[in-house]
Amino acid sequence: MADEEKKEQEQEEEGGKKKKKSKLLLIIIILVVLLIVGGGAAYFFVLKPKADNKAEAAAAKKKEVKAEPAIGPLYSLDTFIVNLADPGGTRYLKVTMQLELDSEKVQEEMEKRKPQIRDVILTVLSSKTYAEVSTAQGKLALKQELIRRINLILTTGSVKNIYFTEFVAQ
Structure with a gap:
């Protein structure tokens, strides 16, 4: 066991x-x-x-x-040649620019109001002196004034920015 x-x-x-x-x-x-x-x-x-x-x-x-922000539609303007407001009237300004618009609708209004817009731009440009437009700050101030004055005319939209494609002051 x-x-x-x-x-x-x-x-x-x-x-x-x-x-x-x-x-x-x-x-x-x-x-x-x-x-x-x-x-x-x-x-x-x-x-x-x-x-x-x-x-x-x-x-x-x-x-x-x-x-x-994307660049809006651009509206090209013809070249502007104006006498500057300097004493003696021997200086001139040649400017070509494109306007950046906030919408496509504004382009139609720009075509209809082209004479008014050109008049405003010519008036503003010819009121400037060489000293005012020859500096970077002067060009920026000119852009802002042009934008403000053109937007007073427009009713369906506005100009967002201005691009100088040619700028000669002499």
Whole structure:
């Protein structure tokens, strides 16, 4: 009987060892699966969004470009040559410009009011002296005055900016 009990105990111990080995093997398999799943999740959530961030950044740049104010329709004017208001009347100013409008509708009105607009521009230009138009600040002030005076005439829209394409003061 003692032998039988020893054999049963040995068998139980072997069975216990097998159970421990199978539990250990199960734990190892579970850990490996968790590592694989965790690695995949880490790749998906950490590495993949970087590519998405690049795409989002590119899309954001496009939106920024679109968000920047675009140049409105341009209206070209003929060249103006006027005598400046200097004593002696020997100085003149030659200017070619384009008007930036706030909408397409204003172009039709600009055509209808072209004589009035030319008159305003000629009046303003001929009232300036060489000292007033020869500096950068003077040109900027001239632009602002022309914009203000032309916008007083317009009813369907306005002039946003003036671009001098030729400016000669002599």
